Each structure stands twice: as C-alpha cells, then as structure tokens.
Amino acid sequence: MQKVPKATLKKATLKDVAQLAEVSTVTVSNVLNQRQNVSNETRQRVFDAVRQTNYRANLAARSLARGRSNTLGVLVPDFTTQYVGEIVRGLSGEIRQAGMEVILSTAADDLKELTQLDLLQEICEGIILILPHDANEKVKNINYSVPVVMIDHRGSTVNLPAIDVDNYRGARLATEHLIALGHQSIGFITGKFEASLSRLRGYQEALLNANLVFDEALIQTGDFTQPSGFKAANKLLALGKPPTAIFAANDLSAFGVMEAIKEKGLKIPHDISVIGFDDIPMASQVYPALTTIRQPLLEMGVAAARMILAKLKGVEPPSKRITLSTELIRRASTGPWPKNVPDQREVRIS
Amino acid sequence: MQKVPKATLKKATLKDVAQLAEVSTVTVSNVLNQRQNVSNETRQRVFDAVRQTNYRANLAARSLARGRSNTLGVLVPDFTTQYVGEIVRGLSGEIRQAGMEVILSTAADDLKELTQLDLLQEICEGIILILPHDANEKVKNINYSVPVVMIDHRGSTVNLPAIDVDNYRGARLATEHLIALGHQSIGFITGKFEASLSRLRGYQEALLNANLVFDEALIQTGDFTQPSGFKAANKLLALGKPPTAIFAANDLSAFGVMEAIKEKGLKIPHDISVIGFDDIPMASQVYPALTTIRQPLLEMGVAAARMILAKLKGVEPPSKRITLSTELIRRASTGPWPKNVPDQREVRIS
C-alpha cells in the first residue's frame, strides 16, 4: 500500500515528473516512449516518479506534438440492431491490440449528419464507416482527408475500400440446405438492398442446379423488418400450394415468418422449414432456434480494422474490396421433407 | 462555384488564414470564436480566407491551449441490446445541441476493461456511464477525475449521480392493467437485478391493493433472456391452474413467453395475455405487438446529458439520483378476461 501524495488539484505534467526524478523532461518522454537511450537506473527513477505523481500523458499535447492522434474513428449509422454491436466488438478488439484507440460516433440513420464525419476526421487518423442502408450517393461524395474503410454489410457499390460478404454464396448455401432436406417448393423473401439481389441470384442458381423450377409466385419483397417478414409469409401461406420451406433474406424478417407460421397453427420445422440470413445473436434465442446463414460480423470488424491499420503503415491492400465468406448455421428451424422421413434431429447435412 | 485552391497537402493553420486575410492569428482566432472585438470588414476578410483555405481548427491544439476538450464521453458496456441505442440517441442529441461533442467507447460487458475509462477521462470533460448488469463494486471504486453520471437502467445502488427509472410504479401499472382487464391469476417472471425486486414489489402491491391473493407458484425467476422467458412460461403453463396472464419483467423474456404460449397452441391475447417491461423497439414489431411498460430510454439519455452539462457549469443537481417515470404502452398482447367479454379492441383502460 503505497501512499498517494496529497490530492493534487492540477494534474501532474512531464515537468513535474522530471523534477521529481531529477532528469530533463525529454528523458521522461524517452522512458515513457520506450526509447533505448536511458540507463536502467534512470529509467527506474522516472518510473517511480511517474507512480508517485500519478502522471498520465495529456493526449491533446501529445497529439499536437506528434501531429497524430493514435486514434481510429468508427462511424455507426444505427445503433439499434444487434448487427452493429458485433462488428464493433470485432474492430475495437483488433485496433486496441494494435495499440491504437477507438472512438465511436453515431450519425443519423441516413448519414445526413456529415458534421460528425468531419469531427471524426479531425480527431482520427483513419475512419471505419459502417454503412447504413441507403447512403451510397452521400457517402461517395465525401471528401475524405484520412484513410477510410467501409463495412458494407448491405452490399452497396461504393468505390471505396470496403469489407463485404459473399451474399450470393450464402443464399446458395441456404437454398441447397433446404433442397438437401427434400424441399422442392421454397419461398423466398427478399428486400431492397443491393445484397438482396445477390441473395436472390444465389437462391435461383441453387434451384437451377437442382433442376427445380423457379416460381415467381414464391418470391415476396419485404423491407428486412420483422413485420414485413410476417406479411410476406402470410402471402406465401395463402397460396394455393404454399411452399414447404421459406428462406428469408435476413434474420429479422425470418422471425416475422416464424410468427406467421405459428399463427396459422403450423409447427416449425415439422410443417414448414424456415431459414434466415445474418445470424444475429437473437437467432439462437428464438424458438425454435433459427437455422441461418452466418455473416461473420465480428470478422468483418477485424478485417476492416486490419485494412485501415495496414493503410496507416502505408501498405495498400491487394484489393479494394475484401469479401468474407458466409456459413450455414444449422439449428432447429429447418427439417426434412416430406414429413414422413425421420425426425430432423437425425438428419445430417452429410 | 468558387475555385478550390490546389490540393494542399498540409492542412491550413491559423497562420495560413491570417496571412491570407492580412491580419494576425489572434484576430482570426477572435473571429472564429465569435468575440466582438473585430470590425465587420475584417471579419469578412477572415471568413473569406477561411473558406479559401478550407481551414478547420486543429482540435488537439485547441484542447491543449484551452485546457479543455469540449467533449463528453459515453462508456457503453454492451452494444447488442436495442436498449443502449435509444439511450445513446437521447444523450448525443442533447450534448451536441449544447455545442459539445460526444464520443463513445465500448467496454467488456462487465466493465473489467477500466483502461477504457481512463482513456475517456483523459479526453473528456465528463463521462456518462451506461451501467452493465453487474458492475456495482467495480464501478464504485473507480477514481473519477471528471464529473460522472450513470444511467442505471438496471436499478443498481451506486452512490454516484445517476438516472434511473421508477421500476416499482411500472410494475404496478402493468399489473393493474391486467387486473383491470379482469385477470385474477397473473404469472410473474422476474430476474436477478436489483430492478427485479422493485418490479416484484410493484406486482405484489397491485395484487394486494385489488384484494387478490399472492401465489408464490406464479413467480418464476429467469435471467432476462428470451430462452429464460420461454422456459419460465412453460413452467407456468404446466401448472394445474395456469395463470390467465403473464407479466414478464423485461421485453426480451416476454418474447420467450409469447413463443411458449404459441407453442402450446394458445392464442395471445385470447387465451392468455402477455405484458413486458422496457419497450425496446422490437416490442412493436413482434406479433401480436407487445403491451409493455415503457422505460423512457431516450429521455434517460437526455436527462443524463443535462445533468452532466449542468455539472460542468458548476451547477450541482438538486438530487444525486433522478428517477424518471414509466408508462403503460397498450398494444395487442393483452386482452380481457374472462374470454366471453367483448373483443379486446373495444376495451379501454378507462
């Protein structure tokens, strides 16, 4: 238990530490920045003085002197999806590991508030932008004064460095999973983002590849919300010959689909299978747990962080756009068809 | 369309602006900080120069010179609940309106990573802490060097300035709502936070007040997650005489409750009513839309912001703890009992 000196009103500065340790401020700075031109004995004296004065570097002064802030900024368009949380976890871990700091900033959903971006650029050496649903044009026209990487989980087409995800392959995996279970009539609920198109294509090509017919009537367009999934599923269920499985192009609308099915008194997956896309944390929390396509949200954060970290070191990435792969997460909401084959628990993807 | 000067590699500084406007740097500073000792003519010249040079103040330099950063920090423990998003929206709006900047920082769920807090204190003039589930002890022992306000939506008992919510009254409102609908046997699913106790008390006293018996068997303890609500509801439904309504002490577990009820083939609210607590955005998105007790998340953010803003001006708040009131949000998941009375749409709280 060492004694803390009297409550110092003013924070200790380098000068205070230097005086206590009886060295110059530069030597203190050298010690603190791990430069090798200090003897062990002096180094120890400085460390002691730092401890005694409870010294912490003033970041503003340091940034000013260095001409750089050691901080990366993340602009988050929308806080209320579980989506963003995962991404942020990934990138902040990676950035801190690299010895830099992360600060987040929120903006209106549509990135109208570009003032925030200005501020971030003022403080940060680089920016990671988690793209909102529909900000292509605005985002494209920003004049970036620091390196930028976008996390483009919505599949936009901005010509700036970006991390995205293989939507086509994910949708294909999902559809092939259902086909492998025996389903031949598969409803598809899509949205309006660019990603939806790739996902639709994945769905179509999986059908094609399995020699199944593509039926326009089985396609419903929603807006990626839970109620829109609910409505779309109701339409599908009202068809003369409803599908035996529904592929919702995101988890949230898959939840809506599940509600609609239960509402009709049908059982999932016994009567109808449901598969989602995203694997947000809640996907494993609903009943029955949702089979879905995992977007590697955390990894997207990590990749974005690495990309921008590399840029700061002057290393240009091999490609402007890094596409991460998706993965089938098999849970309880999908089962075999026709019903009379063994219980879904015994089914394996093979 | 005025011409932008050649791509300046270096950012313009006060000096550059001053030279262009043919004044001293101090005058530029005065203009920029809206001090009144500058003639209109000079002011105009300065503004023009600022525009031409595309000047933006260097925040590090400004902070250093002023000795303050004009920034407030928010420490967010957990990003994946919709909760936090609302709170952050509220406080950042308020803070920006006051002309200050907001930066967010994440920490591990349990606030173990207090290094983040250190950093924030370095940069910010004040800190708003959104409390995690279980960090009382740790949080209490932090040595805060700047003003702090906690957002205590979990009902902890930290002896630091905090914003919280009237959990007791909310629970009472919820229970009274069900009682008014005719329910006499009301299940209650609680959790383990301090807030759960107040909510339980609200539930009990509402029963007492209506001369209803309090039945231990109708109380289930969960952990505020969706699956825990599911399990708890299953237990309640398995009782010899199951309740006709279930009050889940948070929305997430209410979702689980709804799933369990549907799973049994029962209809909400026809066969059984469900009410939640929180009013997270998704509460209105599920089917049927969840009746719940609204925690004024946005307002909590605003209140926290105002509190800390006041502190920075040297105004101590009248009370250390500000408790905001809760409100019943009537949606579709609660209905009258017994079943044979008119359809729920015609029922009003009176």
Added chain:
DNA sequence: TTTATTTAGTTAAGCGCTTAATATAAATTT
C-alpha cells in the same frame, strides 16, 4: 595513444491554438 563510435543524457525549438497584456486610433466626455 589517438581517433572513431556508442551510450546517456541535455538544450532548443516548435506543434497550432488561446489568453493576457498591450498598443493605437477614433469617439466620447468633461
């Protein structure tokens, strides 16, 4: 031994801004 090199520190200068102290001319008061 003389010279070159390394080690361990120092002093000087400046990052870009603000604030305090001062100067000058013009406007007002006495």
Added chain:
DNA sequence: AAATTTATATTAAGCGCTTAACTAAATAAA
C-alpha cells in the same frame, strides 16, 4: 482642448508534449 473611454487590432507568452540537434563521458577500434 485635454482627459477618458471605446473599438480594433497587435505582440508576447505558454498549454504539455515531441523531435532534432547537440554534448559529454565511456568504450571500442585503429
């Protein structure tokens, strides 16, 4: 007309840190 106030600037100093340039002593190479 002299003294005072006001409006509009300027110069000087410093916020707390880093970096570059330099120095003195200790060590190694010639």
